Amino acid sequence: MWGYVFISPWLVGFVLFTAGPMLASIVLSLMEWELIVPPTFVGLGNFRQLMADRYVSISLYNTAYYTFLSVPLHLITALIAAILMNQRVRFISYYRTLYYLPSVTPAVASALLWSFVFNPDYGLANAVLQMFGLPAQGWFFDPALAKPTFILVSLWNLGSAMVIFLAGLQGIPDTLYEAASIDGANWWAKFWSITLPMLSPVIFFNLVMGIIASFQVFTGAYIITNGGPADATLFYVLYLYRNAFQFFRMGYASALAWVLFLIILVFTLLQLRLARRWVYYEGELREAGR
Amino acid sequence: MLNSAVRVERSLLLRRTVRRVVHTLVVHALLLTGGVILLAPFAWLISGSLKEPGQIFVLPPVWIPNPVRFDNYPRALTILPFHLFFRNTMIVASMEVLGTVLSSTLVGYGFARLRFPGRNFLFVLLLSTMMLPWIVTLIPRFILFKLLGWVDTLLPLFVPAFFGGSPFYIFLTRQFFMTIPFEIEEAARVDGAHYWRIWWQIMLPLSKPLLATIVIFTFIHAWNDFMGPLVFLNSMDRRTVALGLATFKGLYSTEWNLMMAASTVATLPILILFFFCQRYFMRGIVMTGLAGR
Numbered sequence: 299m300w301g302y303v304f305i306s307p308w309l310v311g312f313v314l315f316t317a318g319p320m321l322a323s324i325v326l327s328l329m330e331w332e333l334i335v336p337p338t339f340v341g342l343g344n345f346r347q348l349m350a351d352r353y354v355s356i357s358l359y360n361t362a363y364y365t366f367l368s369v370p371l372h373l374i375t376a377l378i379a380a381i382l383m384n385q386r387v388r389f390i391s392y393y394r395t396l397y398y399l400p401s402v403t404p405a406v407a408s409a410l411l412w413s414f415v416f417n418p419d420y421g422l423a424n425a426v427l428q429m430f431g432l433p434a435q436g437w438f439f440d441p442a443l444a445k446p447t448f449i450l451v452s453l454w455n456l457g458s459a460m461v462i463f464l465a466g467l468q469g470i471p472d473t474l475y476e477a478a479s480i481d482g483a484n485w486w487a488k489f490w491s492i493t494l495p496m497l498s499p500v501i502f503f504n505l506v507m508g509i510i511a512s513f514q515v516f517t518g519a520y521i522i523t524n525g526g527p528a529d530a531t532l533f534y535v536l537y538l539y540r541n542a543f544q545f546f547r548m549g550y551a552s553a554l555a556w557v558l559f560l561i562i563l564v565f566t567l568l569q570l571r572l573a574r575r576w577v578y579y580e581g582e583l584r585e586a587g588r
Numbered sequence: 589m590l591n592s593a594v595r596v597e598r599s600l601l602l603r604r605t606v607r608r609v610v611h612t613l614v615v616h617a618l619l620l621t622g623g624v625i626l627l628a629p630f631a632w633l634i635s636g637s638l639k640e641p642g643q644i645f646v647l648p649p650v651w652i653p654n655p656v657r658f659d660n661y662p663r664a665l666t667i668l669p670f671h672l673f674f675r676n677t678m679i680v681a682s683m684e685v686l687g688t689v690l691s692s693t694l695v696g697y698g699f700a701r702l703r704f705p706g707r708n709f710l711f712v713l714l715l716s717t718m719m720l721p722w723i724v725t726l727i728p729r730f731i732l733f734k735l736l737g738w739v740d741t742l743l744p745l746f747v748p749a750f751f752g753g754s755p756f757y758i759f760l761t762r763q764f765f766m767t768i769p770f771e772i773e774e775a776a777r778v779d780g781a782h783y784w785r786i787w788w789q790i791m792l793p794l795s796k797p798l799l800a801t802i803v804i805f806t807f808i809h810a811w812n813d814f815m816g817p818l819v820f821l822n823s824m825d826r827r828t829v830a831l832g833l834a835t836f837k838g839l840y841s842t843e844w845n846l847m848m849a850a851s852t853v854a855t856l857p858i859l860i861l862f863f864f865c866q867r868y869f870m871r872g873i874v875m876t877g878l879a880g881r
Contacts, residue, residue, distance in 0.1 A: 300702055300704075300783050301698050301702035301703060301704030301707060303698075304694050304695060304697055304698030304702055304787075305695045305698040305710065307691040307694055307751050308691065308695040308755075308758060309710075310751050311691075311748060311751025311752040311753075312714075312717070314732075314751065315725065315729060315748050316717055318732075319724075319725035319728035319729050319732070320724060320728075322728035322731070323724060323725065323727060323728050326727065326728065326731075379619075379622060382615055382618055382619050382622075385611070385612075385615045387612050387616060387619075393619050393623060395866055396627065397622065397623065397626060398866070398870075399626070399630070399859060400626055402808055402812075402862045402869075403812075403855050404811065404812040404829070404830050404855060405812060405814050405830070406812075406814050406830045406831075406854070407833060407851040407854045407855045410833065410837060410848075410851050411630075411632075411633050411851060412629070414632070414636065414844060414847075414848070415632065420644065420645045420647065420844075422628070422632050422649060425647060425649050428647075454626065454629075458873055461873045461874060462873060465874040506719070507719075510719060510721060514721055514722070514723055517814050517815070520834075521834055535723055538723065542727050542730070543730075543818075543819060548727055548731065551727055552727050552728075555723050555727060556724065559720075559721055562721050566719060
């Protein structure tokens with residue numbers, strides 16, 4: 299029974315800070331509550347209101363746009379960087395450190411940094427464009443370009459995914475590549491039939507975590523654009539934050555939070571389902587062969 | 589006959605060497621280009637933090653500040669009470685580190701070594717909370733802390749760390765403890781040591797690399813966290829560095845050089861810490877990735 303004593307900090311924390319709040323959040327989502335006046339029960343009223351709220355659809359669209367472009371691009375860039383670092387060249391640990399630095403930079407500091415770099419009048423980005431004779435852009439101030447700029451900025455934090463990919467690559471036995479070389483496979487064939495399948499569990503992990511994180515994108519939009527221009531960067535969590543902590547509509551915000559939770563849950567389950575088709579687990583195959 | 593065979597061999601060898609050299613050069617060229625793109629914003633930030641206002645708004649951009657304005661730093665750090673921001677951040681970070689190390693190793697030890705009914709179920713539950721979006725629990729947490737009278741204090745930021753903190757560290761600890769041989773523990777049990785003593789005097793001293801990983805991860809998280817301080821803190825003198833920096837933008841958004849100086853000061857300690865402890869940091873990242881298997 300000492301086991302329970304040892305895990306009790308987590309058990310208490312789980313009840314107080316996870317399970318309890320989740321249940322409370324369901325109850326809250328059925329209430330109308332502006333903090334100062336006592337809450338009133340409105341049933342599914344918040345959810346009905348949410349369906350008709352145009353900012354919900356705008357912010358969902360913005361968030362989906364961001365997620366479905368930034369996550370794949372992010373994985374591809376991180377994978378390319380990891381493959382480069384997996385070559386037998388010197389100074390790899392220095393490159394790894396260097397490529398990781400953006401990921402430990404405080405989100406607020408990097409948001410400020412990017413607002414300087416992409417400033418339409420005095421920013422570095424436009425200076426570089428003009429150096430190549432290209433026209434200056436509005437970046438975060440251009441409704442059509444604001445989301446793509448955020449996606450571009452998100453690629454800067456490739457560090458974690460890259461390090462995980464690199465560890466995965468280093469775990470692939472050399473013998474597989476040697477055998478393929480003897481069979482006359484070229485680089486592309488080896489990449490396609492050895493590297494990708496062997497890496498698929500890691501790709502899957504990065505994909506799932508990447509989607510969960512980018513559905514909750516917040517800090518950059520809060521600091522740099524505050525949702526603008528013309529709501530082009532009003533991401534879902536930013537809208538949720540406004541409802542909860544600026545308008546103090548706790549009930550409505552809880553309903554918003556639950557909708558996001560369900561969306562993320564469906565996506566995660568869907569990916570777990572699809573994973574059976576493309577993720578290759580060595581252990582499973584060994585077991586099946588037994 | 590023999591001569592030509594040697595020549596063929598030599599030219600093959602030569603071609604292979606050339607190929608290897610070209611390959612190495614291409615890899616380095618690509619990695620360097622990527623590195624320059626990743627680092628250029630940092631260089632721009634530091635350079636801007638030392639410029640006088642007029643020089644920031646010059647096109648094409650000037651990379652070497654002239655004159656060098658070191659006094660941007662003291663000005664940026666006194667225009668808002670940054671000394672308080674640093675103090676608050678250090679309190680939150682050190683308490684969060686302490687709480688996370690204590691609670692995650694206790695819980696990790698329980699899951700790794702002790703038998704009790706429902707252990708596997710609870711462990712799966714713990715793992716599944718790793719994928720829980722934090723936003724779902726944020727509002728009720730806020731209300732809970734408001735009821736406790738903790739809003740606008742540092743407590744909401746570090747107290748949860750004493751209750752398991754992030755499930756990720758418990759998972760890391762459990763995996764690490766499982767690799768420590770049972771025999772060491774059994775010897776201690778035979779000598780009559782209790783689980784507490786085994787945890788404190790055997791497991792913890794054997795887990796220094798793991799503890800280093802947890803410490804640095806937690807510290808960086810506490811230093812960089814923005815949403816927590818944004819939601820739970822109000823008064824100026826209770827803010828953390830990250831929140832203070834955001835405040836700076838709200839109040840003095842035209843003073844780029846000062847904002848850049850403040851950003852540099854907020855970033856540099858974490859970059860230096862990362863630089864010296866990266867071995868432990870990378871290990872943590874790798875272990876997270878392997879969690880996906």
